[in-house]
Amino acid sequence: MGYVGRFAPSPTGPLHAGSLRTAVASYLDAKAHHGLWLIRLEDLDTPRNIPNADEQIISALAICGMHADDKIVWQSQRQHFYQTAFDQLQAFIYPCACSRKEIADSQTLTGSNGAVIYPGTCRDGIAKDKTVRSWRLRVPNATEPHNNISFTDRWQGQQEESLALETGDFVLKRADGFWAYQLAVVVDDALQGVTHIVRGADLLHSTARQIYSQSLLHIPTPSYLHVPVVTNDLGEKLSKQTGAESLDLTQPVEILLTAARGLELSLDEQRVNSVESFWKQAIPAWAARFL
Numbered sequence: 001m002g003y004v005g006r007f008a009p010s011p012t013g014p015l016h017a018g019s020l021r022t023a024v025a026s027y028l029d030a031k032a033h034h035g036l037w038l039i040r041l042e043d044l045d046t047p048r049n050i051p052n053a054d055e056q057i058i059s060a061l062a063i064c065g066m067h068a069d070d071k072i073v074w075q076s077q078r079q080h081f082y083q084t085a086f087d088q089l090q091a092f093i094y095p096c097a098c099s100r101k102e103i104a105d106s107q108t109l110t111g112s113n114g115a116v117i118y119p120g121t122c123r124d125g126i127a128k129d130k131t132v133r134s135w136r137l138r139v140p141n142a143t144e145p146h147n148n149i150s151f152t153d154r155w156q157g158q159q160e161e162s163l164a165l166e167t168g169d170f171v172l173k174r175a176d177g178f179w180a181y182q183l184a185v186v187v188d189d190a191l192q193g194v195t196h197i198v199r200g201a202d203l204l205h206s207t208a209r210q211i212y213s214q215s216l217l218h219i220p221t222p223s224y225l226h227v228p229v230v231t232n233d234l235g236e237k238l239s240k241q242t243g244a245e246s247l248d249l250t251q252p253v254e255i256l257l258t259a260a261r262g263l264e265l266s267l268d269e270q271r272v273n274s275v276e277s278f279w280k281q282a283i284p285a286w287a288a289r290f291l
């Protein structure tokens, strides 16, 4: 099977140093494998979308020499696919009436990364006077063998996660009609034939849920590589909320070299004087390390 990789930004703001690092890593991995590299705009969380951020991201990528090898897709135009997968998962899905606050108040159990574990309050049905807020996917109980999901991450090494003890039953759809990232990403990666996922390590903890969903949908599990995220001075993941500065797109070579340093690639920087010469050095350097 040929290599298909992708970069899947959420258009919540322009590309910043963190998302550029992920884009560069996914592009390098695709090109080092002589594979295809796709762009998918993950614009389902519409209140967080910033107008034109999608076009800004696409043009920033192009300035840095990264062009998609196939049609760019927007998740907001693919809702019917998520509905089909949701229907296929019916046997494992139940409606949930809990608010965030109720979940936080009802349970002190948290996973190792501090996230609240859903305690399963609505597993056996919701009270008549309650309204549905979301639909959740039931995960196995902690004692069931398929509760533990293991995979080898190409950067982070061997991973194992207990779905019951780290996450609990998770949301696939909200009652106001929004599809959850966890469902949409699995559906789209499969439909687009993605074989290799390269993304930020902030999503390492989502991977077990995604592998579990793939198994229920009988779709293949791609290989995973999670690159370290860019952090600010406080050690927080760089994002618009944590004050990410916008990239200086008049200096594409500089910003690409910064991304490469963050990916621990050693390049002969004196000899990088154009976007083309950057990729000419960076692709073999990545291949030497990861292939």
Ligand code: GLU
Binding pocket: 007, 008, 009, 010, 042, 185, 198, 199, 200, 203
């Ligand atoms: N849209 C997600 C983000 O911007 C990335 C999803 C993924 O790569 O799986 O953080």
